[in-house]
Amino acid sequence: MTTRPAHHDPTEPSFTEEDLSRLAGARSFARGQNYLSDVAELSAAEDRITATVYGSEPYHVVLLLAGPRLTGSCDCPYGQDGHFCKHCVAVGLTALDRPDDLPRLRAETTRRAQTLDNWLNSLDRSQLRELLREQLATDAEFHRRLELRAAAAGSDTLAVRAHILRLLDTRPFEQYGVVDRRDAAGYAAQLTEAAAAIRALAATEQDAEAVTLAETAIKVIGEATERIDDSDGELSDAAQDMAQAHLEVCRLLLPDPVRTAEWLAAHLLGDWSHLPELDPAAYREILGEPGWAELRRLAHEAHRSHPSGWTERYVLESVLKADGRVDELVTALSTELEPDGSTHLAIALELDRAGRRDEAVTWAERGLSDTETAPPRDRRLVEFLAHHYEEVGRLTDLVRLRRDDFRHHGTLDTYRSLRTACRTAHCWSAERPRALALLRADATGEHTGRRPHTGPVLIEALLDDGDAETAWETAPSVPTTLAQWVRLADAVREQHPADALPVYLRALTPLKQQTGHPAYERMTELLLSARACHRALGTEPEFTRYLADLRADQKRKRNLMRRLDEHGL
Known part of the structure; x- marks a missing residue:
């Protein structure tokens, strides 16, 4: 992912040569530099730059500037495999070399769009119909989409159902039983169209067929997930759109609450519950008391049958959280405590949100005790307790906590946290020599397996303390990296x-x-x-x-x- 500069000039490209090199790799970046003279038809809009690169044949390139991300697509064979190819590099470098042209190109793109919009506004209904018919005659995809919308608007339920089932079918996109990354976007677009049709059907035909179709779609998506390469995340986005469509039509049509609860539980607890993700709490009002009671019963039953199952625990947690049943939630969570302390933390957070701070602290402290001999522990436990100890003035406990965490991890971050705690408690002058001695033992290999690959933390800690002279004198006696030597040289x-x-x-x-x-x-x-x-x-x-x-x-x-x-x- 490419991040835009903090003070980016909107008239200039929002990416750099470094971004292009990182996305393409050194080989494609070097090759792209040889295609600069082959870039033609450069065009720009607010969110994209397009051009044609005349290589062995003309290739169309789009550089998309979506928020803080730069992505590129090209219809060359390498680009169709999802790579940021040499043609994308050539277009990017051309844009960087011609920053003064981009405002003019953007203005020209806006002018052409306005001209087209003005022309469309000037056409009467018969002219627009003729234009649509011309497009329908040559564009099968456009023809299918309008057929579906017409059927939904006309309350032709059977036709809509047939269209939607056809849209859900992955077979036209499959090769050897799987959907390649290049074809996943096309299937995702069909799912989005199916969701739109389901919404339209619910708005015009006030029966439960739209709910049934949405449930069918969600099941098909879940089952198809294993066969689809969703590297670009477009299937996940389309799946969540379908989930939202199901939620919307349920709110509109109010299907049987108990049956809906049974369906929701089956999805959440099923093999395909990871996609699309459904939030039980979002269905609270739709289910009402009878449906919600059934969902709670099914969640408890599933958890009793398989208490160590992650899915069963997640569903029960979600239902109990939505109910505000803190004691039941604590009981459910405590049946299977994770060895890293993350479950202790989850319990502590729930109790804290319920205003039961003393119980929350007790669970967090128990988490530290239970994970004492089995690091790495979930360090959020440490942060939770540190915040509490400082807040209530338990400074001795705060220092002890930070010292223990530092001894477990020995990183620059834990050193800084220990230093901050000790300064708050006015004991850093006594604690610092012991902390540095531990880091020196790590750096010289006395504590094997503790030293990070980035070089000894001892050097980083001394520099962070502002003690550059000691760091410089210490560096020859420990395996200091070249990058650390440069930082030391800068300091002295x-x-x-x-x-x-x-x-x-x-x-x-x-x-x-x-x-x-x-x-x-x-x-x-x-x-x-x-x-x-x-x-x-x-x-x-x-x-x-x-x-x-x-x-x-x-x-x-x-x-x-x-x-x-x-x-x-």
Whole structure:
């Protein structure tokens, strides 16, 4: 996923070369750079950029800017497999190279759309009908969709049912019994159309057939899930739309509450209950007291038959939560406590929401005790108790809790939390040496398996404390990563430029073999830091020779050269 800059100029592309490289991969990104001269018919709207790329044959590319995400589609073979291909890269790079053209292209797109809209508004009913008939004669999909809407509007229940069942059929999209990712979107579109038809039928034909059709659709979707590649999430979205349609038609038509409760329980407890997801609480008013009592009975019965089942517990929890039956919920949850403490936390949260804080704290403390010898525990237990201890002034308990959590995990986050707690309790000066000693033991391997792959937490903790000198002195004795050495060099550069300089030069070496915006940006930062060291040492001619050699070696990387020029390097 690509995140837009925080202060993005709406007249410029909302993505960067780095985004394109990450989406395409290094190979496709490099190939896309060779297609810049083949991009034609560039067009832009507020949420998309389109173009044709003339490769071995013309390919149509769409870059979609949906919220904070950039996605791309292309009708080349590689693009049809769902990849962000070289043609997408070429269009993206072209847009980045022509930011001043985008406002004009967007304005042109808006003008064309307005022209079309004005023309359609100028047509009378007979002209519009003729236009529709022309489209119906050539577009089978459009023809089918209008037939369905006409049948629903005309209360032709049998025709609507036949159409909907045809829309639910996955076979036209299947190959060897499965629906490929490329075809999942087409099937999802049919599900959305079926949901719209069910809503229309309920609005015009006031009987339970619309409810039955929605239930049939939900069953078919659930059974079809295992055969469909929903990597893009479009089937999930369409399934939830169908679930919403079922909820809406139930509210409108008020089907038999007990039968609806039986159907809902069967779906929630069935093999396919994961898609679409139904919330029992959303049906509370539809079911009324008789239906809700039946749903509660069925949920209890299922949980008694299979108390360790995740689905059975979830359904019972959902029903009891909607009822506000906290004691029953606690009893149900406590029959099978998860070893990581997550069930203890769920009970504590429910009790806390019911205003029973003392009981909630007792359950959370029990969770810590029960998971003492079986980490990793659910650390939300720690946060729940820490908030409570601080709130009521139990600072000794707060420090003990944070110390225990730090000893279990030994991360920078738990170190920071311990430091904050100790400062609140005015005991950090006594606690800090013990905490650092533990991190040193981790860093030197005395506690095997504790040190993260990102380098010793000891260095991070010392830097976070603002103790750069100690961190710099400590680094040679522990397996410090190159990235940590660079951060250390940044912290001590003014005091120790001669020591920091070799770190920057060492970090530059692997970057010389890389391409792309992130590598070029990092090289520029390191060169600026190296130059600052040389200036402090009075050896700028040496840096000038190093930079000249580097530019000669990297001269084919035009974007790097441009970036160095921009920074006076």
